[in-house]
Amino acid sequence: MGGGSRRTGVCSSVAELVGQTPLLDLSGLLGGGRLRVLAKLEMCNPAGSAKDRPALAMLQQALADGRVHPGGVVVESSSGNLGVALAQHCRLLGLRLVCVIDPRTSPTTRRLIEAYGGEVVQVDRPDPVTGDWLQARLDTVRRIVEATPGAWWPNQYANADNPAAHRTGAMKEVVDALGGAPRALFIATSSTGTLVGSQRYLRDHGHPTEVVAVDAAGSVLFGGSRGTRLLPGFGAGVVPPLAGQAAPEDVVRVDDIACVVGCRRVARGASLLVGASAGGVVEAFLSVRDDFRAGDTVVLLFHDGGERYLDTVFDDAWVETHLGLTPALLTALLEAADAQLVA
Numbered sequence: 001m002g003g004g005s006r007r008t009g010v011c012s013s014v015a016e017l018v019g020q021t022p023l024l025d026l027s028g029l030l031g032g033g034r035l036r037v038l039a040k041l042e043m044c045n046p047a048g049s050a051k052d053r054p055a056l057a058m059l060q061q062a063l064a065d066g067r068v069h070p071g072g073v074v075v076e077s078s079s080g081n082l083g084v085a086l087a088q089h090c091r092l093l094g095l096r097l098v099c100v101i102d103p104r105t106s107p108t109t110r111r112l113i114e115a116y117g118g119e120v121v122q123v124d125r126p127d128p129v130t131g132d133w134l135q136a137r138l139d140t141v142r143r144i145v146e147a148t149p150g151a152w153w154p155n156q157y158a159n160a161d162n163p164a165a166h167r168t169g170a171m172k173e174v175v176d177a178l179g180g181a182p183r184a185l186f187i188a189t190s191s192t193g194t195l196v197g198s199q200r201y202l203r204d205h206g207h208p209t210e211v212v213a214v215d216a217a218g219s220v221l222f223g224g225s226r227g228t229r230l231l232p233g234f235g236a237g238v239v240p241p242l243a244g245q246a247a248p249e250d251v252v253r254v255d256d257i258a259c260v261v262g263c264r265r266v267a268r269g270a271s272l273l274v275g276a277s278a279g280g281v282v283e284a285f286l287s288v289r290d291d292f293r294a295g296d297t298v299v300l301l302f303h304d305g306g307e308r309y310l311d312t313v314f315d316d317a318w319v320e321t322h323l324g325l326t327p328a329l330l331t332a333l334l335e336a337a338d339a340q341l342v343a
């Protein structure tokens with residue numbers, strides 16, 4: 001069994017399993033016979049997403065410099081993945097977690113947080129002024145922190161340890177594995193921590209890799225205008241402080257339907273279940289694929305896996321009810337997309 005970059009030794013703690021995620025070659029499916037296309041599988045982190053990296057880093061750093069103490073309470077807003085990762089690492093580090101979610105968080109994600117011992121608070125209505133769920137979650141976090149002795153808010157949207165974890169994370173692993181930097185890197189964005197950290201690593205080491213931000217249609221990042229988004233995890237309804245440090249060479253926006261098509265395409269073509277933002281990254285890449293030169297290596301960062309989306313992206317009834325795509329239409333779209341890939 002080719003182990004690739006995966007560890008095969010014995011680890012003494014789940015924390016040691018964070019990082020060293022594998023790269024999967026999807027050139028046959030996505031490369032059009034011209035490009036090398038590799039997916040960085042962040043779902044292979046122990047809590048199932050790229051968010052393991054910043055969760056662990058933010059907690060370790062805060063414990064080290066006394067912003068939180070063993071037995072203290074961590075309060076954070078998350079639409080899912082950060083919450084699961086924090087729940088796992090809080091338990092390991094002897095901290096309590098209160099995670100503020102909104103109704104877009106999948107029931108599975110909520111149950112994962114609870115299974116790790118985290119407490120979940122769900123906001124029931126969006127911010128009355130902006131109509132935004134993130135704003136509503138942040139207001140609730142502030143209220144809980146004020147009312148809870150020993151509480152600490154990591155604030156992934158402004159915490160420098162979030163991008164710092166990515167600066168020494170996925171991108172370094174990619175460059176080490178390839179023996180050089182790829183021509184381009186596609187990253188889905190929300191807090192922008194993954195993008196800011198990855199880009200910093202590339203620039204610090206003089207790599208000219210083009211960094212492409214993949215944002216959700218309806219997200220206000222990078223000058224986007226607010227709109228309805230149903231899938232959790234990527235895009236933002238409020239511009240986070242970290243976004244000021246993000247300087248992608250290009251921004252590609254994808255809607256919920258594109259995310260579903262991308263996820264189904266990877267499931268059919270590579271037998272791999274990926275999460276909504278990864279589906280969006282695939283479609284974003286394909287929309288600009290012709291811009292790359294033959295022989296270029298392109299890396300797509302897949303933030304999480306598809307199991308957390310069985311009730312949405314991979315549920316035909318949900319797709320039909322919420323996105324107006326009947327199973328027949330979806331199949332037709334996928335077949336058209338497959339034909340276009342080969343053409």
Ligand SMILES: Cc1ncc(COP(=O)(O)O)c(C=O)c1O
Nearest residue numbers: 189190191192193194233277303
């Ligand atoms: C599935 C998924 N994709 C993309 C992102 C965006 O990552 P970042 O917050 O580092 O911009 C997140 C963040 O939570 C996520 O959960």
